[in-house]
Amino acid sequence: MLIELVAESIVLVALVLFGYVALKRYVHYRQPWYRELLLRRRLAVMGLLVLLIVGAKVFEDVLAQESGVVDRYILTFIRAHMPASLHGFFNGVTVAGSALTVVPVAVVAALGLLWRRRRAEALLVTASLAAAALAVYLIKTATGRARPALWETEWFWGSSFPSGHTTHTAAVVTALALCAGRLWPACGRWAMALALGWTSLVALSRLVLGVHWPTDVLAAMCLGTFIALAISMAIDLRHHAASR
8 A cells, every 4th residue: 555655646746747847838838928927826836736636536536436445444543543522623623614604704705805905816715615616516416425324423415525514615715815825925825824724624523523535525625725726826817918
């Protein structure tokens, strides 16, 4: 298993580097006016490529039913080693990552950004939430993956793949972190680190409660983060083209 993990990591790095170089060459020859933007946002572009490739790999494994043994082992391990005293805390985290919390937060944030006349940032937050919700609905409907049944758990709507809580949280908090970076550039990295930490906590809460497989939340983190970054890049490209 370790050898396979190392080999897949090497392939991932190679694919990301190849994709970035290919995109850079394309921009150089076909879209030279985007060259400066690509160089300035190269970390975001490489992040998009990583999320796309990792997400595609997880999707492939789930659809081919190749991740069952690893999923079951990780979930059982968490169940056996997570202190029972923390279950209440993770229940609270799950509620905080639900649509009942994420949607009002996104709406309030968008309204606040509009009040500050930051229309692009307001669009980023609302579009990220809407795209994440649509993607989760379509993928859940298409895959129909059964939820874990290793122990008795609370019932949640829809199939197991991907985790809706994690996808919506990842999309909204990543969008908010990107907005924070636009408004206060010095805080951008800290905001993104907090967004990643909170998304990971929501993802872990779904595993502690036993309502999702590990690959469900991993794919959801990739999907939600990818959506916010992709929309942010699209807004930047549109603004860059309009300013020429």
